[in-house]
Each structure stands twice: as structure tokens, then as C-alpha cells.
Amino acid sequence: MTSPAPIPSRGTRWTPSPAVGPRTEAVLSRLQLLVTRKLDGLLQGDYAGLLPGPGSEAGESREYRPGDDVRRMDWPVTARTTTPHVRRTVADRELETWLAVDLSASLDFGTGRWLKRDVVVAAAAALTHLTVRGGNRIGAVVGSGAAPAAPAGRWRPAPPSGPGQLVRLPARSGRKEAQALLRAIAGTEPRPGRGDLGALVDMLNRPPRRRGVAVVISDFLAPPQQWARPMRKLRVRHDVLAIEVVDPRELELPDVGVLPVVDPETGELHEVQTADPRLRRRYAEAAAAQRAETATQLRAAGAAHLRLRTDTDWLLDMVRFVAAQRHARTRGTTR
Template sequence: MTTPVRPAAGGERDEAVLARLQLLVTRKLDGLLQGDYAGLLPGPGSEAGESREYRPGDDVRRMDWPVTARTTMPHVRRTVADRELETWLAVDLSASLDFGTGRWLKRDVVVAAAAALTHLTVRGGNRIGAVIGTGAEPPARTGRWRAAPPPPTGPGVLTRVPARSGRREAQALLRAVAHTPVRPGRSDLGALVDLLNRPPRRRGLAVVISDFLAPPAQWGRPLRKLRVRHDVLAIEVVDPRELELPDVGVLPVVDPETGELHEVQTADAGLRRRYADAAAAQRGAIAAELRAAGAGHLRLRTDRDWLLDMVRFVAAQRHARTRGTTR
């Protein structure tokens, strides 16, 4: 089991937490990259490999017609992943990530996932970069205000970290993610994803880390556009209280993005049921949009061992792409 970390802290403690996180990731993830793959997922690549029999769900664009004609059985051509991989992270640090009722805040899991992906990329000599989004800059306070100003509603602050190779550069990227302050409001997830489409880059791996609470209509189209050129992995960070409410009587809750305060009577079984149904419908819509975009989908929870879930996901993806008989 992993131990709690708080990457959002500042100063020397921040550096100590990042060092501890790197050690934890290194110890548990070393060995996952054994084989022909240069990144987290065994991407299709561009170099032709062996053929195997067609299975439902295979990309028909990879049909191997000569082998199909010789054997009279449909075959698809496997490809070998490129040795040099460029990975880009789109890290959403909206105010809603500053929440957690499990062992970590959602923000902690976001930074931890970024650390794991960085380790998996740079240990093979590959390059990794990131775009980071957070809420809009808070307006300047003036003496005329008697109460807190309304939260900003702009597109948020978007930061780009150039793709580089090397452990020192990877540490700088992680510091940029961990030290980014969470500002009020929500970043524009669609604009954040679109930063990975501009300028056009060589085929690689794009990873979007977010709670995906923004409407799917905002980020679905940029994600589908990104999938045309790159392998895409979406890491959804979830807290258990976002899925169901406990029976604890009157529960005051604050929206971290707007500052609005509500009191919820959780003793009402009907309310808890409606909340769970609405949450399930919301997560179902997110999963459906990710499937429509053709993105891999990994869900990490604040009350679970996030690193173990990542290891299982990587193993399952590799098994799914390599199973079957080769010819």
C-alpha cells in the first residue's frame, strides 16, 4: 500500500515529498517497461510487425490483405512501437481538485499520477512535456469590497512545459505541476486539451489527468481531434463522496470553484439515492465520451492504492494488445 503524500505543500517539504514520491514510484514500477515498448502503453507505432488473426474490435485499417488472401482467414498486421516516444501530459488543476475525503486529496493523486507517468517515460530516454491548467487569476482586492469578490469566470491560466528528456528535466516538470497554485474557478479543459493539438507533433502518447467534471461537450471534441494523431490516455480522479453521500445528518458543503455554501440533509434516504443516481449518470456520460473519443480510461480514487491501480491498468492494456496467436 502507498503512504499519504501532500505534493501541494510548499518549500523544503515540497522537495522532500517529491523525492519520496519518486522513490516510491521507482520501486514499484521498475520492470514494467521490459519488452518492446517505449512508453506506458504499447502504442501502435509505425514499423510493420507480424500478422495475427482478426478479432472483433481490431482496426480494419490494419488488415493484412496478402495474408488474408493466402489463408482465407482475416488477418491484421501488428506494428512495433516506436523506440523514441514523446509523451505530453495535460494536467487539470481546477479548484475542484483541492478536495478529498479518502487518504489523499484529488490534487495529490493528480501529482502522483504525473510522477508515475514521468518515471515510465524518461527511464527509456524519451521526452516528456506538460500543459497545466488552473482557475483564472483572482481579481485584485480593493477597499471598496465589503465581502469576498465573486470567483473569476475566465478560461483560467494555462502553462506549457516544453518536452525534454533526462531526469533533471523530469524533476523540473514535476515541480512545475506540484507548485502550481490552485486558483478559484475552473480551468477550460477543452482549451487545455487543445494545447496538445497545437502545434502538430510527431505521433506519441497524450495523457489527460483531470476529474473531468467540466461538461463533456467542452472537452469531447478536442479529445477526439487529439486521438486522430496520438494514443490518448484519460486518467479520471474521483473521490468516494462524489459518488455517494454518507448518512451523517446535516452536512455543510462548499463548492471549491464558486465558494457557494450549501447544507445537505444526508439523513434523507431519498436524497442520497437521487445523489447516487445523478453521480452514476454523470460518470457514465464521462466514460461514454471517452469511449467515443477512442481514449484509454483509467479511474483513480482517493481512497484506493492509486499506484496498484496504475500497475493493473498497464498490465491489462498490454495483455489486451498482445494476446492472440501471431503468424
Template sequence: MTSATPRPATGDRSEAVLSRLQLLVTRKLDGLLQGDYAGLLPGPGSEAGESREYRPGDDVRRMDWPVTARTTTAHVRRTVADRELETWLAVDLSASLDFGTGRWLKREVVVAAAAAITHLTVRGGNRVGAVVGTGGGTAAPAGWRRRPPVAGPGVLTRLPARSGRREAQGLLRALAGTELRPGRSDLGALVDMLNRPPRRRGVAVVISDFLAPPEQWARPLRKLRVRHDVLAIEVVDPRELELPDVGVLPVVDPETGELHEVQTADPGLRHRYAEAAAAQRAAISTALRSAGAAHLRLRTDRDWLLDMVRFVAAQRHARTRGTTR
């Protein structure tokens, strides 16, 4: 059941998970950072470099028209990656993240993903900051077990961008210690916090389960992509994709406290649930792709770090082929 009282055990567990991440992330991800300087996303940077032939997937805004005119073959201008980048994390810590049926809770995967991104970027003088969205909290009314509490508006918090490993660790501790309140944060407003005030070109990472309707956050994300390289990390639990056959299953919405009883023995219901979940995830993927964001999906029942390593390796490989999406 959801209540307004915070659960200390969750924060303690998140802190324990965070304390194990440093060695784990360093050992697995450091090997990807050998060679030329590059961040998590092999972004274009701002300094002009050499030209090469156009390949499908290249950004047409980087067409090198003089070379194209001389050679009669489409060329794009390479750019040199900036060595001092500013990376901002938009971290959704709504009550729906306090859930997990796999090896991890969703909020633990969120903190772990933030730790991996921070490790990949906070070197060479890079700065890392974050904006965090939580539910607004609620006071449970009398008889709240029968009538769900009404959640207040979401709370948005900004953690300023700073350089240095000590500051980055402080940011991660602040994320791990954030109290999850009932209610859903406004993901659109959270993303829009990265648009104001305007910042120089950098990397923006949005970490959420993206359960809010796409029309709420798609437009701010497209606006963010105009100026920054954007990575969207979607955190998913397997029970959000399909239901097991376990008979009558009591389900509590962590954001509203509303209780439902679901008859999972009904194969038709399980099939409809799986179809609806697949359609929802397809709509999320379409909205992220339309916004021009790189998309990484992490699951609570999988090795999230291995999935992230594969994603970074694929991004680096795509860079050598001339496309990063």
C-alpha cells in the first residue's frame, strides 16, 4: 500500500547499491574510453574538422556545400568533439519508479544509469548537473484504503553542474537519497528545465519510465534536441510488459494509492494487457525517435550495465560509419 510516510529502507538500499557502483562501473566501462576523446554520445562538437562523403543517417544540417559542389558528390563536414562538455541529467523519480519484480527496483536502475553516465562524462574537466522530478506528496484522508489519496503536484529540483569526481559523487548521493513521494512528476516540465536557461551545446540525458503520455514530454524533448545531443534512458519492469498467471493479483497504483484486483488466470486479459503494453512502448519509441533522441531501454530483470556497454559500443561503432542514430 502507498502511504505518505517515507520508507527508510528504500533509501538505505539505494545508498548500498550506490556504494557498490563505483568499482563495478569503473571496471566495465573504462575499457570503452581508450583512444581519442569522446563522451557517452559521440556528439558532433562545435569545431570544424574534415569532410567526408554523405552516408544515410547523417545530419543534413552539416552538409559541406562547397565540397559537394566541387566534387558533385554529397559531403558532410566532420566536427571535433568538445573536450569540456556540460552534461545534464533529467531524472524522473516519480512513485512509479518505486517498483520492481526483477533483480532491481526501477529507481535503483535509474540511480545506476545516472552513476554510469556520470563516470563516462566527468573527466577532462567536464561538468555534470541534474534536474530531479518527484511526486508532490499527499496527506492520506480518512479511509484511504477504500478511497485513494489525492496526490499533489510534482516537485522539481535543480542540482547545479560542477566538475570533479567528488562533486559527481555528491550528486549521485543526492539522487539516491531523494524521497519518492506519491504522485507523478511532470516529465514535460522536467525536460523543459534543461531548456531554460539556454546553455551551450552539450549532452542531455533523460532517465524515466516514460509512462506519462508522450504528448506531455515529446515537444520539450524535440526542443532540447535542437541544441543538445539527447539520450533517453527508458526503465522497464517485465511485469509492465506482461502479466504472469498467478490467480487474483492485488495491484496498487503507487502514484494514486488506488487498489485493483486483477484476475490473471484469464488468458484473454493477459493477452489484452500484453497488447496494450506493447502498443504503449511502441508509442514511446516512436515519440523518442521523432524527437531525434538516442534511445536506450534498461530492464530490471537484465544486466543493465551490460546493456549500457553494448549501447555505448554501438554508438562508437556508428560514429566510425558516419551515423550516430
């Protein structure tokens, strides 16, 4: 899922453009149909509860004034103070969701049904489609390696404010804007060099925004000390969901003899003797330890954690995750 449209440098602001290849358009159309048929309403309903409802959420109390709606009387406070009080309600407001999408070179890898990059775009499509309704706004920051690049198509960037391949797509409402955002994500080409996941997450912290939902989509192969602190900072103000994309070969090696392995971010080539059972065991133990540390740091940051694999049904995994989240919240409110 690639496109010839390169990505501008860090700090760039874009405006929508449909300048992506026909294959990308076809894939996005299929994703939209899939999400509409099988996920419609699940994720949207799950996250709508993170913010106050449509004028019915209880707020602070104040003394009764002539003309106030008597249906808003706060009887417990009235009885306690012997002075009539009414309960204010919190006005309805739109949900603002921000995606931090990691599309560095390590995502251009996959030995299952899809590349990790395809799963990242699919997850972004599901979140975008289900979040944008009801006047909700969605924006994104996209990371794509560290090499400089020039803008292309009808995206019109402002002068870059710093080094790196981090781009901000402003939060907007409406289906057309959401489709343009998805085209921009799907049309992002990976760049050589290691991406900075910590800097990508930190872009969601600046400038400070009102409370909303922040979603970080990455393979989280970067060291936790790079991104753990920005994640904790992000959780102070927002509800955070971390979507970790994993390939089975990152968890264990097959017994296939000498296996050439290339680091997609640096281009380094290594030959690994996978026939050695001790090497495969050490690799599996190191991979398990790395994933466990990632889960621990995400839990410490207070982020919800969803793991998607390239060899399983990502849509079914999302449905199960949403159902589990809803069950946990319902159980917590009824105890």
C-alpha cells in the first residue's frame, strides 16, 4: 500500500488532496465497506462515553433563580442547605480524536497475510470511519523515517520547523476530510533511517488540546525509554489507546537453515543460522521480554493496549477488544 507522493518534513501542516494511486483508492474503498459492515457503531459507541453526553450529564449545582427549569432541581443539595438549588448540565461537545501513525521503514515488513504497514492503515481507517460522525473531528501526526523529502501533489506545506519526518494533519470534521486524511496516511512512503516514536507521540502533546482521545499506532520496536515518558504525559490530558502491530517472525524464528535478515531501517544484512535450536530459543525469549516490557510501559502510562498481528483477523481482534473494554467499564460502573 504505497504511493509516489512523498511526505514533507516535521512540523508541516497539510490541506487535503486526493493525489494517491488507484490501488490505494481501491484498498481504502474496500476497507471502508468492511468497516461499515462489521464494525459500524462498536468503536464509535465505545469512545462516545469518554466525553459528556448531549446536555444530560450532571454538572455543578447553583441556587435556584426565577425562570429556572424545575425539572433540574437538585433535591439532595436543596435538602442539605434548605435553599433551592438546580443542577447544571454539561453542554454537548464534539469528540476530538488524534492519531499518531508510525509508518517508519520497520513497518514495511510482513510474513503473514499482510504487511505491518497494511495493518496500520487498516486500523487507522477503522478509527477514522467510526470517529468522524456527529461532528466529531479527527486529525493525525505521521512519522516516516528521518530522511528529508519534498512535498508533492496538492498538499501545501508550511516551511518546516525542525528536522525529521513528522507531519501534522489538522483535525477536521466531515467524511470528505476523513477520506483525505486516510489518503494522506496511505500515500505516505517509508523513508530510510530510524523513526523517532517519542517525538511522534510528543507531537500530540503540543500544542495542548482539550480532553479527547489519542491513538498511537506503531510496532513499538523503539526502546521504551524513547516513548514511555511522552505516553505518560499524553495520558494526563487524554484517553490513550496504543495499537501495537506485530508480525509472527518478530516473535520466533522458523527452522529454515541460513536465513538472510535485513534491517529495513538501516539496510544492514545479517545471515542467521536458524537450524540452531539454542539461537531460536534465545531469540524467542528476547522477543517475549521485549513485548512484555512494551506492555508494562503502556500499562504504566495508563494506556489501553490492543495488539494486532499480520497473520490473524485484525477486524475480529478489534471487535473483541472493544467488547472487553465495554464489559470492563460496565462492570466498573455497576459495582
